[in-house]
Amino acid sequence: MPCLVCGSSDTTYMNLHHTFFYPPQISSPGAGSLCSSCKDGSKKLMDFLQELDKNPEKPPLVTFRPKGLSSALCWLKVLKEKGDLSNERLGFLEEISFAFENRIHTDISLKPDDGPAIFAHKAVLASRSPIFKTILEADGCKAPPTEAISLPGISSQEFKSLLSFLYRGTLPDEEFRKHAHALLVASDKYDIPFLRKKCELQILGNLESSNVFEVLKLSQNCSSETLKKNALEAIVMHHEEILSSKEYVEFGHSNPDLVMEISWALSKKLSNTT
Amino acid sequence: MPCLVCGSSDTTYMNLHHTFFYPPQISSPGAGSLCSSCKDGSKKLMDFLQELDKNPEKPPLVTFRPKGLSSALCWLKVLKEKGDLSNERLGFLEEISFAFENRIHTDISLKPDDGPAIFAHKAVLASRSPIFKTILEADGCKAPPTEAISLPGISSQEFKSLLSFLYRGTLPDEEFRKHAHALLVASDKYDIPFLRKKCELQILGNLESSNVFEVLKLSQNCSSETLKKNALEAIVMHHEEILSSKEYVEFGHSNPDLVMEISWALSKKLSNTT
Incomplete structure (x- = not known):
């Protein structure tokens, strides 16, 4: 039986209401049902719409929005329209690059x-x-x-x-x-x-193994905590490959402070896994 | 029985699949169903998503989008993210107003x-x-x-x-x-x-009755076809009120060309209604 919304044939029909409030069950033939993609989509859609509704800067149109899936459509249109307006304004503002x-x-x-x-x-x-x-x-x-x-x-x-x-x-x-x-x-x-x-x-x-040391040095030169955190995480995740490389030996000789940071990150990971 | 998606109780339950492909019918108790808002919303959502998918500038994320309602969520997130990025860039570009x-x-x-x-x-x-x-x-x-x-x-x-x-x-x-x-x-x-x-x-x-003549004059001064068309439409729609006003007599004496335009608009409407 095709999905109530998109009409597709999916072997894992579920009664959505049941999956929300009761243990999941395969709906009986003849009962209305949603395919797994629509079922999953509608649940996450409703959650996402709740998040959007919490935004204090939501457009006025959305104050009187309809409920359920109609509100998803309403939000889609609002976001699309806002995006189009922003793009026009961006185009207008960046015309100054012409003068440059x-x-x-x-x-x-x-x-x-x-x-x-x-x-x-x-x-x-x-x-x-x-x-x-x-x-x-x-x-x-x-x-x-x-x-x-x-x-x-x-x-x-x-x-x-x-x-x-x-x-x-x-x-x-x-x-x-x-x-x-x-x-x-x-x-x-x-x-x-x-x-x-x-x-x-x-x-x-x-970011990849081949440039992780370069990124780590850069993170220190530019005081970028975001880059440092991510580079250290990548090193810990691929420690066997990365720390056995020739580049590590070269890097280590000229960056003792960063090697210390690497050792702390490895130590922390070890504590968390044992 | 509550709606399959939003869980609300709506008296006009319809089996959506039936409304797409067969004459509408009230679903029998026990069958899965959508409330009228979700039913209407999901139909229009699918149409709107088809329109979005036709956009040649659609973001790459959407090329591999899931089907059905999951794709609506995907588009909502993409549009939200694009909007946030545009706003940041707008903020950066309009900083030049500080120099002004x-x-x-x-x-x-x-x-x-x-x-x-x-x-x-x-x-x-x-x-x-x-x-x-x-x-x-x-x-x-x-x-x-x-x-x-x-x-x-x-x-x-x-x-x-x-x-x-x-x-x-x-x-x-x-x-x-x-x-x-x-x-x-x-x-x-x-x-x-x-x-x-x-x-x-x-x-x-x-645009309203009290400023329609001013807008019509402006439309001529600035060669704005959009304003002229809308002002004439408003005059034709509310012709009894607007053409019996004192302002019309004053306006008419100094704007014979525009009065002629009004007469043509009225004549066209008359031909279309009789």
Whole structure:
């Protein structure tokens, strides 16, 4: 007998009401029933809707929402509409990157380690980073737009990505993956929490045995507790493979503090498992 | 018997599967069933999900989505997460309004009809409006930041709202309602489609008998087909009340073209109803 909602044929028909309140049972032929996907979905949907309803910023439309599955539809539509509106506004706001890419009314030039100076807008830099704000306030009156401020420790490509992020609040995936480590260092140096969070997510998404030591060192340089916690967890989880590698010996000689952290993490795991 | 999904007691239990494929029928006691809200909701949910699935920009997570109601949950979570990410990015991008509000590194001053000059950033104005871009390119080299560019036809308060919108892509509701007409004129004059759309929605949301002539005139001044169509529809719908008013006589004397448009709209309606 097909599912009451999606009409699919599923061998594990269950009477949903029974699974909520009584031990699960296979419904008898002829009784209405939901397939396992709809059954599981509707239970989790109702839980998720309860969570959404707790949000103090829920849109007014949802105050008078219908009950049951109709309310799921209502929320879906509200979230879809809000998303579309946000996207339009994002498109409008990121148009300022056009002024950066085409050097329109730029008033500051910045000199990375390699390559020529890059032209930008003081107002954008100052509003995104309190450190840039301070640098520009100090040098603002002195340096004319043609005289570049030096930015040591960052390459031309990395700095272009940093600026692109400051203007658009996002980066193409490939570019982000390539420069995530350098951008995390920059987010730390120039105090840009939104970029820091994005970099951490990007780096964690690509964490693996081959780069775990690099990530651990980075976490210490940038005081990122999130990265440190996750790198240590990965090391403990794959300790046999990772600690028997040549890289560990090299890493250990130059990072005694971090090796100590690894030993504490292993010790904690051992206590919890024995 | 309570609803299979939400557990509520509803007098109009229907077997959903039957309503999809056969004539509706009241399910017999003991058979699994859905309340009318869940029945209606699940049918519309499945239709809405099919629409969402057609979106070429759907997130990759949804490619491998489960079927039935579990897919609704999947979409709800995706939309919620995308919304949260967009909001964070919006917050980051609109921080540039801080530089406007605190006059940080402003490089242009603009003089409305009344009140003192207002300081802003050329890059922001030029990237939001091709008209501002042209004005600033022409005057850019000549006018020093202390010398104001005159902006006739807009008051100080309206211009502040316009600038605030250009920096943030949104305005507080109360402020938007107050200046929507002036901002629509500005969106037309400075060619800012996103602001134009927002103003039209704001004005249509407050369209009523008492302001319908004002909106009709505005629609002509700003070449807004959306506003004109809606204002004419409102006039036709409430023609007895609106065309017998004193305001209509005054309006008619000074706007013969629009009176002609009204007569055509009435004539069309008459043809369709007889």
